[in-house]
Amino acid sequence: MALFSTGLLTGAFGYGAANLVPTFRAVPLDTRLDFHTQLMAMNGITMQTAMALSFLSSLTLAVLTRGRARLLAGSAALLALASFLVTRFGNVPINGRIKEWAATSAPADHAEILHRWELFNLARTSTALLAFVLLIGLVSSGPRGADVGHAGPRP
DSSP, X not given: OHHHHHHHHHHHHHHIIIIIHHHHHHSOHHHHHHHHHHHHXXXXXXXXXXXXXXXXXXXXXXXXXXXXXXHHHHHHHHHHHHHHHHIIIIIHHHHHHHHHHHHSOOOTXXXXXXHHHHHHHHHHHHHHHHHXXXXXXXXXXXXXXXXXXXXXXXX
């Protein structure tokens, strides 16, 4: 579940960074604002769910493992949490402003604010990607790397 949910989160953020952000830049501002507002309304539940699942499943994996696996899973959980925090305190407030602009008009400094949104988007995409890479490393190391629930000495 940790690998799956973090992969979905990374894919969603990656798609946004690779395709949506350049498209946002290429269309007229009013089109961007309208589309951005609608996209954020649709993304709210799915992205929050993906971030929560990524964090909770990675944290659970960290609790259930030990050694290197615990370190990797715990680090992935912290990175998933970082993606959430960047989103919540970076992107979401700007999304609220964008929604207002779509209904009225953008302020003179809108380009700077939109650039800041893009930087937050890059940060959350990077933290999600790094969490996914760590979990891939954990899974790739095989059963010995996972070391789940062994009570006695390892053979």
